[in-house]
Amino acid sequence: VPQPDIVWYKDAVPISPVKTPRYRVLAGGSLQVNGLLPDDTGMFQCFARNQAGEVQTNTYLAVTSIAPNITAGPSDSTVIDGMSVILHCETSGAPRPAITWQKGERVLASGSVQLPRFTLLESGSLLISPSHISDAGTYTCMASNSRGIDEASADLVVWARTRISNPPQDQSVIKGTKATMTCGVTHDPSVSV
CATH class of the missing domain: 2.60.40.10 (Immunoglobulins)
Structure with missing residues (x-):
């Protein structure tokens, strides 16, 4: 008192x-x-x-273990085929969470798995280099430790690179006649050329 x-x-x-x-x-x-x-x-x-x-x-x-938490997950991204892209995945937790990246059910990169073109970075992010058209889809970052699992997903859109598929050819024509030069282009359907 x-x-x-x-x-x-x-x-x-x-x-x-x-x-x-x-x-x-x-x-x-x-x-x-x-x-x-x-x-x-x-x-x-x-x-x-x-x-x-x-x-x-x-x-x-003594804080010895904390459930994993994805503090900055991947965001939907668009890339042109042949270019590189990084899908971010920053985490917290103790022990430090193990990161696994999947596309659907297929594991692309983890502590024990690494497929060609897919690199698990020290930060937990995924580097795809170079990207292919077939890489389009939903990617999931999974963080796990002894306390649990957290996950986050994002969609990757891969645009087909614009290419000249039928370039003009050297030609000889008679003076006064018509000359036709070709320029055939292939491109992603979602863009105009």
Whole structure:
């Protein structure tokens, strides 16, 4: 008496719910930590103070495992055949999630599988180089660890490269007659030439 004020510290630094909204001091004085991260590991101290004095206690929080979370998944992309494209997949979790990329049921790249033209980057993203028309479809990034699985998907559209398929040929014609030069083009149906 009177009711003490409660102040929380992490690693001897006062906790500011304004600076770290994931940390919240509840009405009874307890500390709630939302969305645990590995950086939340540390020594937590609780100080209770009033005019009569002060008491404190502490505890150590070790965040050893966190379910995978795809923090930035792939987005729908369009590429011209023969060009390279990167489908992004950034993750968080502990232990660090293993990344697997699939197109339908087919595994394209993971820690143990790597098909030609498909490269699993250190960031977790997928590099397709060069792309083929047959690469069009839905791609899924799967992040997994001992705590669970998270996944995200995106569609890849591959446009056929515009090409001159029937170029003009050298020709000789009689003066005064008509000369016809050809220029046959193949292109993706979704673009006009």
